[in-house]
Amino acid sequence: MKIHHTFYLSLCLCFSTSSIFAAKMPMPADAPASYEAECASCHMAYPPGLLSEQSWKNLMASLSKHFGTDASVDAQTRAEITNWLIKNAATRQKYSETAPENRITKISWFIRKHDEVRPDVWKRAGIKSPANCGACHIDAAKGIFSENNIRIPAK
Ligand code: HEC
Ligand code: HEC
Known part of the structure; x- marks a missing residue:
């Protein structure tokens, strides 16, 4: 049992490191x-x-x-x-x-990372625009975008 547990744990860590790396664009302290x-x-x-x-x-x-x-x-x-x-x-x-129209939301990584968000979801009153990162990424202001810190408004 113990061996199995450790095995699964290391598998999980393996997956999450790459996504945490991609999901953090921290706000520098010297703004x-x-x-x-x-x-x-x-x-x-x-x-x-x-x-x-x-x-x-x-x-x-x-x-x-x-x-x-x-x-x-x-x-x-x-x-x-x-x-x-x-x-x-x-x-x-x-x-x-280089961002098309100077928009983060037009860059290919942005579009790829959000391909599971349906078009009508972006238009919900609680979201309004893909540029409104903080509507879904609750720690966006700190530059944290990992999937554990997402809550999509229901309307
Ligand atoms: C008078 C209001 C206003 C001010 C001040 C302002 N912005 Fe904006 N900004 C906007 C609006 C409106 C949009 C488009 C938002 C949308 O599409 O939902 C925008 C969009 C953006 C985007 C693109 C978001 C996307 O779609 O990826 C960036 C980047 C940005 N602003 C940076 C800045 C920077 C840097 C400054 C300061 C120099 C600034 N803004 C000041 C109104 C403002
Ligand atoms: C409608 C809600 C919503 C809005 C608004 C939104 N996102 Fe996301 N974002 C998501 C979802 C859902 C994912 C996919 C999470 C997953 O399954 O990995 C995601 C993924 C990401 C990722 C990749 C995270 C990872 O783990 O690889 C980044 C980076 C990101 N978003 C940045 C932004 C930025 C920057 C903005 C604003 C310009 C923004 N998002 C606006 C919902 C949103």
Whole structure:
């Protein structure tokens, strides 16, 4: 009995290490105050590891036309936020594709990881948009996206 138990346990660990590795894009501790102030009023402060360096550059260069809103900031703040985002951007090849429309939600890994979410689920009142990570990933603000930390709103 004991031997079997250990065997199963190590099997589980084996599987979960790879998914935990993929599911953590931690919010760096050194986020400038301006990031929270300027980039977290309309949606969550997205952890920088969710986009590549080039994607952040593209997004930060077009803030006056930001998904139908004006999210511009002064030049100094823009430089401060951009530099910090770039420093902490995704580097692993799998995640570093340039994002179509500067959207995390249009990158192939995002689409692949969410292929089991039915189209009507994204539109539920408690979710509204795939960009609303925190609606389902309860620890999204900390950059934790593992499957143990998901609760999908029923409506
Ligand atoms: C005035 C409101 C507002 C501000 C301020 C704002 N955003 Fe946004 N942002 C939006 C809207 C609206 C969307 C589109 C959301 C959706 O599709 O549901 C968006 C989407 C995004 C996305 C893409 C999400 C996806 O679909 O993958 C990123 C990345 C992003 N914002 C980063 C930033 C950064 C960085 C800042 C600060 C410089 C910022 N935002 C400030 C309104 C804002
Ligand atoms: C409708 C709820 C929902 C929303 C909104 C959502 N996700 Fe997910 N996410 C899921 C589900 C369900 C999975 C698949 C979990 C599984 O079975 O591995 C997943 C998987 C993931 C994974 C892979 C986790 C792993 O273990 O490999 C990442 C990373 C992720 N989501 C990031 C995001 C980000 C970033 C956002 C916002 C831009 C977001 N998600 C928005 C439901 C959601």
